[in-house]
Amino acid sequence: MGSHSASFAFLSLLFPFWLAAPSAASAQRPELTPKNAVTGIQSYALPSSCQSGPTTVRVILPAPLTAEKRYPVLYILPVEPEGSFRYGDGLDEARKLDLANKHQVICVAPSFKIVPWYGNHASDPKLRQEDFVVKSLVPDVDRRYPTVANAEHRWLLGFSKSGWGACVLLLRHPAVFGYAATWDAPFLLNGENHGKEWGPIGIKDVFGTKETFLAVLPPTLLAGAGEVLKHRGRIVLAVGPDWKSQVIGMHELLEQNRIPHAYLPDLMVKHRWDTGWLGPVADQLVDLATAP
Helix, strand or coil, rough: HHHHHHHHHHHHHHHHHHHHCCCCHHCCCCCCCCCCCCCCCCEEEECCCCCCCCEEEEEEECCCCCCCCCCEEEEECCCCCCCCCCCCHHHHHHHCCCCHHCCCEEEECCCCCCCCCCECCCCCCEEEEEHHHHHHHHHHHHHHEEEEECHHHEEEEECHHHHHHHHHHHHHHHCCCCCEEEEEECCCCCCCCCCCCCCCCHHHHHCCCCHHHHCHHHHHHHCCCCCCCHCCCEEHHHHHHHHCCHHHHHHHHHHHHCCCCEEEECCCCHHHHHCCHHHHHHHHHHHHHCCC
């Protein structure tokens, strides 16, 4: 009895320390930086074998978070490499519009070492932007935050090349993402119809070969993904001035394939994040995703 009592007393002393010690999973979890005092945006560095080094992920949470609640995630996809904001800042526009609170969503903006086209390079294992989003970013966000961790509650939003990327990610990964909203995106680029080389505006740098790029063209993917999309509207197409004919062409393809979608033809504003299109496009996305 004496040895048992001594053991119990020793374990009792240790028990509070066990409670206070982090689990193996939490010990490995990178700490979030404090919220920016002005914007309330959190940020952290996310390492991944799919990029050449850690990249910054920025997050806006609804305030306050409800302990019993889990939230959809709105992935706001950038059009420029990390640290560049020549076309504005999508997450900051989401902050100004108060999208996290208005729609009760977690807003997430990833970043990329080179110009993002949301594809995988043919030969470089550290240049796999599609895999980074699907295999690194999404699991990490679900681990860190109170998300609803299924496709119906993961939404993509972008414009120009990131609108193209949002649509391609949805078409290629319908088990991961449920909805995509796009504005002024070059959906019909095919390696031949823009510029003198097959891979202009960063395409060649991201995909490596023309064949790799051609395999993920939205019109090609529509042929194989049609049945997944025919039962419910999952795509928002909004027309802007720079890629007007290509968005209209994508709209016509969706109509021909009888794929329901939301179509906003009149957002003819400057090709930037901060010109007024984001609010109506995000509202339409949420309407699709939350419809009965």
